[in-house]
Amino acid sequence: MEKHWKTKLIHSDAKIPEGFRSLNTPVYRASTTLFSDAAAVTDAWDQYESGYTYGLYGTPTTLELAARICELEHGYRTIITPGGQSAISLINLALLRAGDHVLLPESVYGPNRKLGNDVLRRFGVEVSYYEPTIGSQIANAMQPNTRVIWCESPGSITMEVQDVPAIVEAAHAAGALVAMDNTWSAGVYFDALAHGVDVTMQALTKYVGGHSDVLLGSVTAREKEVYQRLGATQQVLGCAASPDDCSLALRGMKTLAVRLEKVEQSALTIARWLATRSEIESILHPALDSCPGHELWKRDFLGSTGVFSIVLRDSFSKQQVHRFVNSLELFRIGYSWGGVTSLAVAYDFGRFKKRALYQHRIVRLNIGLETPEDLMADLKAALILSSQS
């Protein structure tokens, strides 16, 4: 057919050389994906079953990232979400219904708690909390309608390591599923699915992205049945991840091992040095025995990453804790972690009645890729300055 140039803008006959071979996964952006004929049109979400049907359910870029995360976590299948928190929401919305009960550790990531308190309860789900170090005693916190038990190990900020296999055993004995936030271990230093967890999530925003410039999450199911429930819910939630962001995460994955090795070594060096400082009451780093659940970390984990917390000694006022954080030059102040820049954030648990632990004296550190000696010099100067009343 002879085409008008305006039609050619849409239906071009232009040719380019074939055979380009890059080492990287191309960024496939698409809403529309084409069907071979009218009868082939379907709105099925599982692109493994139906072939590609719609960009919302995954393009080759998003599915490549999903498949690679799934490979690392030894799962059945993975779904990529636009952020870690949306991965948490997907799990809760897919696996819970009105009348169900969900259990969360007291140390759970704050917005997971908020989702439970502010949204799930609104939809008739009962939400309660348990001490993260409860282990097999979780059975006492369970109810006949308990359907999901969340684990997060180590816990956010307070870093308690959990006895995940014991929780899994009690949950499965009563027919409940175990969901786990496995972000701290980057999905590789704790093999959650091999320890019996049914569904894991990671904020890929942290170590997989690795450069503080992308928000993404993953949800990995151990078995097909759970994957089907997650996929069907993801379809109607309409939370698709951007293929551009997925390509950044795929790039991040290539350097994940070297970054993890480096931050593990630096964090351990810094944590052990901090433990010798008189300004510090304790170090909440799973590889140090001052961390609640350290023995479980030794039993279950393959390594540690670069996030840990310090508790300043009890003479430190809140102002002094803030002076400590504000005096740091290399450590910057900001949320999220897993990037190349060291970060420090002070938390005040005195505000939370049930979690008054450590009060205003806890500071979470993210160790980045700077030289550890420089980071220690920075911390030392800030500790000396802030301890002077």
Ligand SMILES: Cc1ncc(COP(=O)(O)O)c(C=O)c1O
């Ligand atoms: C343990 C943990 N889980 C989940 C999230 C949520 O990730 P995102 O910021 O990608 O929503 C965070 C973010 O800080 C986190 O620390």
